[in-house]
Amino acid sequence: MSEQPKTSAAPARLPGGNRRPAGGPPWANAGMPAEKSMTFWPSARRLIHRLRPYRMALLSVVALGVASVGLSVYVPKILGQATDIIFSGVIGRRLPTGSTQEQAVDGLRAAGNDNLADMLARMDVTPGAGVDFTALSTILAWAVVLFVLSSVLMWAQGWILAGVVQRSMYELRAEVEAKLHRLPLPYFDNQPRGELLSRVTNDIDNVAQTLQQTLSQLLTSLLTVIGVIVMMFWISPLLALIALIAVPLSMIVTQQIAKRSQKQFIAQWTHTGTLNAHIEEAFTGHELVKVFGRQKEVEATFAARNAALYDASFGAQFVSGIIMPSMFFIGNLSYVAVAVVGGLRITSGAMSLGDVQAFIQYSRQFTQPLTQVASMANLLQSGVASAERVFELLDAAEQSPEPAAREAAPTRGRVAFEGVDFRYQADTPLIEDLSLVAEPGQTVAIVGPTGAGKTTLVNLIMRFYELDGGRITLDGVDVTELRRDELRSKIGMVLQDAWLFGGTIRENIRYGRPDATEEEIRAAATATYVDRFVHSLPDGYDTVIDSEGGNVSAGEKQLITIARAFLADPALLILDEATSSVDTRTEVLVQQAMAALRTGRTSFVIAHRLSTIRDADLILVMEDGRIVEQGSHSQLLAAGGAYRRLYDAQFTSAAVDLDESGAAAVMAR
Known part of the structure; x- marks a missing residue:
């Protein structure tokens, strides 16, 4: 099997300030932010x-x-x-018909009911008349x-805003999709x-849901607060000042609670990613988990991880949920104060009943948007x-910039490594001062x-990784x-791990060259x-196959990937244990096909089974990132x-071991 690539990124920091050991498995830092978390406001401003x-x-x-x-x-x-109007009609009906409002007020003062007289003086009352239903219905x-x-x-506002939010998402x-291709x-x-x-999925969906639900409500709530404040000062500056006492109290409470819950929400989504990573890994290797009996682990x-997500989610929701009852409590205190002072103002004649009723409605409207914001x-x-x-994903370091487009030139396929140095970890050299030349049409086995x-x-030829030193040239x-x-x-590649996407076999083969004709597809499949x-x-x-190729065997899946490379007709061919999943008889046939495919092309063949590379023009033997031997099969033997x-380890040691075990068995008898 081919070796797994290692990361060149700096070791990730774990909770408590510790770093993941260099060279550790990539999943050791699952779900952990690569950098220190940004504060709330810079992230919010960037989102807006x-x-x-x-x-x-x-x-x-x-x-x-x-307007709304x-x-x-x-x-x-x-x-x-x-x-x-209703209250004036009720009071007017109780006054003597034929008298005036001024006479009624003077009579109340003479009787010592000054508060009632002041209240009646501010009303528009016609003694003996009832409710003016015409005026009431008009209003x-x-x-x-x-x-x-x-x-x-x-x-209309919601319809426009929905379009804005969904378009921005x-x-x-x-x-994000384009960024992934540049990483x-x-x-x-x-x-x-x-x-x-x-x-890419959960977090973006959550951002969309947040913008959709909050932008409209925030705008409406803020405008409502401004409008209500204006109306309250219009009706009664004194009651408005009493109602506004709730604002600084609400802001202080909200700020203190939000400061504590923000960390919990970051932890919640971090643990969500960690749990998703574990589930994806466990179910991708579901068969191996069962084979090795690791279900319990x-x-x-x-x-x-589910418990960690539960704790973070519970903490986030509980802490932020405290805001709502706190706001209700402060709003109710303000409501009581307004009701008491407003009642006193009515009895003193300073305000009408309708104004106090409107102000109480405004005080409710004032606290309601604050509660909604909370x-x-x-x-x-x-x-x-x-x-x-x-x-964080969008800010990740990208590949080095692409050079300007060049005029396409015929590719001969001469590949040269000139003093190449490379390392995955900064302190662990892998390839040092490596030089080799693959001439056009040669098959180079590694x-x-x-x-x-x-x-x-x-991988270095493909520029999946960048060199630390030296250079690689293609045709100079x-x-x-x-x-x-x-x-x-210009390069065709067949990996040990065959990759197929959900689609038909024809579509998977055509992936190597989208403009291929049906005849060319059939020819590649036949070959x-x-x-x-x-x-x-x-x-x-x-026949439709799924992304894992579950309805074809591993060998058949490998053959499809080889047909895909065959159809691409590349100038340079890379085969990484390309026949490792096929049976011996099919391997012989595929080797014949690959021999035809390699004709006139420079080919790099990675192999563990030495029987597959005996006819290679050049065999490179690598140890610890260095070429320790090179030559033909017969020369190296x-x-x-x-x-x-x-x-010898492949073709003779097995027989020796068998003889020794057999002899031991005989002696035991």
């Missing part, structure tokens, strides 16, 4: 900044919000007038019209797939925490023990002077012996060095 391209739409949202809130805020004042009709207009404007997903391979080596998927790990604090913090994780640097060598041109897509378009088994499948070349030891 993404909405700047939709300034005009957002301005229309604000305008509609102002303005209409809804004015309605209580109108309803207060309706209350005054109520206006109230209904204003409510309807306010609702329509609010609906569409662009964010596209930006170097070491980044993915150091990121569990489940954790990365959680950032997997369940224990899941339980531990209740959205957990959503905001959760969404900003998710946005922070997405921004052998050696696991971890010797064989796969690393071909430094590969760093070629665009990555231009370089890789690589895919055609031999395809006709036994239910739908032939139209005759030299009696490292290659000879590998050859």
Whole structure:
């Protein structure tokens, strides 16, 4: 098997300030932020900044919000007038018919009822007359019209805002997708797939939900607060000052609670990514988990990470949830104070009953948006925490910049390593001062023990990793002077781990060259012996296989990947244990096909089974990142060095062991 690549990233910091040991497994830092977490406001500002391209739409949202809130805020004042009409009608009916309002007020003062006289003096009363239902119905009709207009404007505001939010999230997903293609391979080596998927899916979805639910409500709540304050000062400055005492108290309480819950929300989404990474890993290797009987360990790990997510989520939701009852408590205190002082003002004649009723409605309207803002604090913090994780991905260091496009030139396939140095970890050299030349049309086989640097060598040709020293040239041109897509378009690669995507067999083969004709696909399939088994499948070349290739065998899956490379017709061919999953008979056939495929092409073949590379033009024997031997099969056998030891280990030691075990068995008898 080919060696697994190691990350070149700095060791990740674990909780408590410890670092993951260099060279440790990539999943050892699963779900942990790579950098110190950003604070709430910088992340929130950056998130809002993404909405700047939709300034005009957002301005229309604000305008509609102002109009809608303005209409809804004015309605209580109108309803207060309706209350005054009803109250005046009730009082007027009890006064003697034919008398005037002034006579009624003088009579109350003469009787010593000064407070009642002051209250009656501020009212518009016709003694002996009842409720003016004409005036009352007109006022109520206006109230209904204003409510309807306010609702329509609010609906239009929500429709525009939904388009803005979803469009910005569409662009964010596209930006993340493009970013993933610009990230170097070491980044993915150091990121569990489940954790990365959680950032790309769960976190972006959470950001979208947060913006959708909070932007409209925040805007409406803030406008409502402003409008209500204006109306309250219009009606009674004294009562307005009493009601406003709740604002600083609410802000202090919200700030103190939010400061504690933000860390909990970051931990919640971090643990979500960690749990997703574990689930993805466990179910990808579900068969191996069962074969080795590690279900209990997997369940224990899941339980531990699930418990960590539970603790973080509970802490985040509980702490942020305290805001709501705290705001209710402060709002109720303000409501009681307004009701008491307002009642005293009515009895003293300083305010009408309708004004006090309207003011009480305004005090409720004033505390309600504050409560809504407080209740959205957990959503905001959760969404900003998710946005922070997405921004960490967007801020990750990218591949070195691409050079300018060059005029395409015919590729001969001469590959030269000139004093190449490379290391995954800064303090652990892997390849040092390596030089070799593969001439056009040569087949270069690379052998050696696991971890010797064989796969690393071909990864460097593909520029999956950047060199620490020296250079690699293709036809005399430094590969760093070629665009990555231009370089890789000249290379065909078949890996030990065959990769297929969800689709038909035909589509998987055509992946090597999208413009290939049906005849060319059939020819590639026939040459690589895919055609031999395809006709036994239910739908032939139209048979749909899943992304794991579960409905074809491992060997058949490998053959499909070889057919894909065959169809691509590359100038440079890289085979990394390409026949490791096929049976011996099929391997012979595939070797014949690969021999035809390699004709006229420079080929690099990584192999453990030495029988597959006997006809190679040049065999490189690698140990500890160095080429210790090179030559043809016969030359290396005759030299009696490292290659000879590998050859003997495969073809003679098994027989010796068998003889020794057999002799031991005989002696035991």
